[in-house]
Amino acid sequence: MEQSLITSMLFATLVAGTPLIIVALGELITEKAGVLNLGAEGTMAMGAVAAFAATHYTGNPYLGVLAGMAAGALMSLLFGLLTLTLMANQVASGLALTIFGVGLSAFVGKPFESLTLPAVPAIRIPLLADIPLLGPALFNQQSLVYFSWALLGGVIWFLYKSRAGLILRAVGESPSSAHSIGYSVIGIRYLATTFGGAMAGIGGAFLSVFYTPLWVEGMVSGRGWIALALVVFATWRPLRVMAGAYLFGGVMISQLFIQGSGLQIEVPSQLLSALPYLATIFVLVLISRNQQTIRLNSPMSLGQPYRPDA
Amino acid sequence: MSNRRNFIKAASGVAVATALGFGLLGAAQAAxxxxxxxxxxxxxxxxxxxxxxxxxxxxxxxxxxxxxxxxxxxxxxxxxxxxxxxxxxxxxxxxxxxxxxxxxxxxxxxxxxxxxxxxxxxxxxxxxxxxxxxxxxRFYEGRYLNGVVAGKMSKSNVLGYVAAFPIPEVVMGINAFARGARSVNPDAEVRVIWVNSWYDPGKEREATLTLISQGADMLTHHTDSTAVVQAAEEKGVNAFSYHSDMSKYGAKAQLSGTTHQWGKFYTDTTQSVLDGTWKPASTWGGIKEGMIEIVPLNSSVPADVKALVDKLEGDMRAGTFHPFAGPVVDQDGKTRVAAGEVISDEDLSHMKYFVEGVASKLRQN
The missing domain is CATH 3.40.50.2300 (Response regulator)
Structure with a gap:
């Protein structure tokens, strides 16, 4: 309460956007390699339950994050086995993975439903956190919020500045060319898919260990789908993914603040609740409406299986 | 091979059971x-x-x-x-x-x-x-009692309510809570955040934190998760649970709550079907019928508040007190139920207005 309103709104916005950023950046890498994994929702659910269980048994939230990451990676390996090795349809397999993950997480999560975890304290960055208004919101945050920023930097550097990123993009653009100059398309796609799954697992871990420290069935509540949509609407560009995630979080938090302020507003609350979705789509479509940049940034072979010997 | 053997075993088991079943048909039917x-x-x-x-x-x-x-x-x-x-x-x-x-x-x-x-x-x-x-x-009866505790215990006089959808059932609960709080604290106001979801722990938590940062020190919810009570515990404010006792999630935070108790109703109804005495009916039971209970007050609630709640609860059980006994005035100052009258069940189940004491506006559709 001694915090100003702006600070607390900004703080909440960052927290709400963080799982979306982590999951969407993971998916972005996956899609840049030409693999469309629609299983984010189920992968997050598995990550959430694994992280909760591990944190419950070890008492260490970071072991929880590792467990979530491992669970997410395993889920995506399963997806890779189906779509990359067995050449199953990626859209159908991804949807199946979501249904499977949501269901399995509910099943293995049963014993954890009545438990809670202690809240993980925020990490305060000295000096920076003393900046008025912005400091307490930006630099007195959960560790995974900082991680999401580091991840963004890492993804941008990897995709556009590193040789490995160039190869990954080549695999997504033209797998046959990449293959013909000697790269293992399937191997690289496995790596990209596993990374995406691991990030979705961390996103889930953020929800069950840091955000609302509890496990309940269905707690992901569509955030996996929002992350998937963000990647497309941001036309596969990492910075725009982050902008979109914060915009979504920001509009959601603002509408809550408006409602809670007791202001006499004559807008139906259903419309207010839909506002984050509308605003995010509207803004991202607007800034990404250039056909040429869409063509430049969307991976050409997205969703298409690749058979190296064909 | 073992599969087949098991199958044969199972099949013969079924055959024996069927034979037994037929043999004992008369007796079996009764039991x-x-x-x-x-x-x-x-x-x-x-x-x-x-x-x-x-x-x-x-x-x-x-x-x-x-x-x-x-x-x-x-x-x-x-x-x-x-x-x-x-x-x-x-x-x-x-x-x-x-x-x-x-x-x-x-x-x-x-x-x-x-x-x-x-x-x-x-x-x-x-x-x-x-x-x-x-x-x-009639969960609004429990809500009213929770409101009384909230009104008495609040220091900021701001009560936060995380609600799912603007439908009469939810509106009724908000109004009962506000009337309870107002009955003991004329300065209390209820602020409502609609999350437009019955169940989204993340959003419920955000709404709770929003209300807390805007000064609410008493929170309750009409949503399905435990996130509100848990967030209140974390922030050191108080909360009232809904549906279930959530003291496990907020031992300090939860002052009371409103819970549904269906056991007796299910037992009685099922028994009447067994007896063949069941008749179609609309049952709307509350504290009197044991279908609603409030969670025992937290030990941090002072004795005088507890005495007041006990008395009101007793009156409801005796049928001498109704949370929507007139005058019921809506937030625009219009009298909806005149003094001396009690709201009808029909009006109650179609409630589309906020009473005075609710700060948020309800859009009339």
Missing amino acids: DPLKVGFVYISPIGDAGWTYQHDQGRLQMEKALGDKVATKYIENVPEGADAERVIRELASSGYNLIYATSFGYMNYVERVAKQFPNVTLMHATGYKTGKNFGNYNA
């Missing part, structure tokens, strides 16, 4: 338990709406013993799936079915017409038929 089916909207979990129904089912099972055999199906969405599930129960010998979500109503009605020998009970709806009854709980 056949009544098959009772429950259809739940969400997973049972550890707290919340469905959890309370399942507790009721277990209590009923315990009370009636081998006279009944129950089965539940959880996570049934309110749509065509619900009709399929309910019909399947009806056609597989479940002669009494409890469907526990509002959106099942029309499906229950359709199945009721197709299976005249099956008794269907629908929670929170308003339709009835020859073999089709409905039931609901």
Whole structure:
């Protein structure tokens, strides 16, 4: 309460956007390699339950994050086995993975439903956190919020500045060319898919260990789908993914603040609740409406299986 | 090989059982338990709406013993799936079915017409038929009592309410809470955040933190998760749980709460079906009928507040006090129920206005 309103709104916005950023950046890498994994929702659910269980048994939230990451990676390996090795349809397999993950997480999560975890304290960055208004919101945050920023930097550097990123993009653009100059398309796609799954697992871990420290069935509540949509609407560009995630979080938090302020507003609350979705789509479509940049940034072979010997 | 052997074993087992069954047909029929089916909207979990129904089912099972055999199906969405599930129960010998979500109503009605020998009970709806009854709980009575505690205990006079959808059921609860608080604290105001979801722990938590940062020190919710109580505990403010006792999630924070108790109702209703005395009815029971209970007050609540709550609860049990006894004034100053009158159940279940004391605006549709 001694915090100003702006600070607390900004703080909440960052927290709400963080799982979306982590999951969407993971998916972005996956899609840049030409693999469309629609299983984010189920992968997050598995990550959430694994992280909760591990944190419950070890008492260490970071072991929880590792467990979530491992669970997410395993889920995506399963997806890779189906779509990359067995050449199953990626859209159908991804949807199946979501249904499977949501269901399995509910099943293995049963014993954890009545438990809670202690809240993980925020990490305060000295000096920076003393900046008025912005400091307490930006630099007195959960560790995974900082991680999401580091991840963004890492993804941008990897995709556009590193040789490995160039190869990954080549695999997504033209797998046959990449293959013909000697790269293992399937191997690289496995790596990209596993990374995406691991990030979705961390996103889930953020929800069950840091955000609302509890496990309940269905707690992901569509955030996996929002992350998937963000990647497309941001036309596969990492910075725009982050902008979109914060915009979504920001509009959601603002509408809550408006409602809670007791202001006499004559807008139906259903419309207010839909506002984050509308605003995010509207803004991202607007800034990404250039056909040429869409063509430049969307991976050409997205969703298409690749058979190296064909 | 072992598979086949098992199969043969199982098959002969079935044959013997069938033979026995036929042999004992007369006796078996008398001892056949009544098959009772429950259809739940969400997973049972550890707290919340469905959890309370399942507790009721277990209590009923315990009370009636081998006279009944129950089965539940959880996570049934309110749509065509619900009709399929309910019909399947009806056609597989479940002669009494409890469907526990509002959106099942029309499906229950359709199945009721197709299976005249099956008794269907629908929670929170308003339709009835020859073999089709409905039931609901006057949870607003508990809300009023929670409001009294909140009004007494609040230091900021701002009470936060995380609510799912602007429908009469939810509005009624908000109004009861506000009236309870206002009855002891004329400066109290209730701020409402609609999350437009019955169940989204993340969003419920955000709404809670928002209300806290805007000064609310008493929180309650009409949503299904434990996130609100948990967030209140974390921030060192107080909360009132809904559906279930959530003290596990907020030992300090939770001052009280409003809980649904279906056990006695399920036992009585099932017994009446067993006895053949069941009649279609709309049951709306509250504290008096034992269908609503408040969570015992936290030890941090002072004795005088507890005495006041006990007295009001006693009056409700005796039927001498109604939370919506006039005058009921809405937030625009219009008198909705005149002094000396009590709101009708009809008006109560169609409530579309906020009473005075609620700071948020309700859009009239």
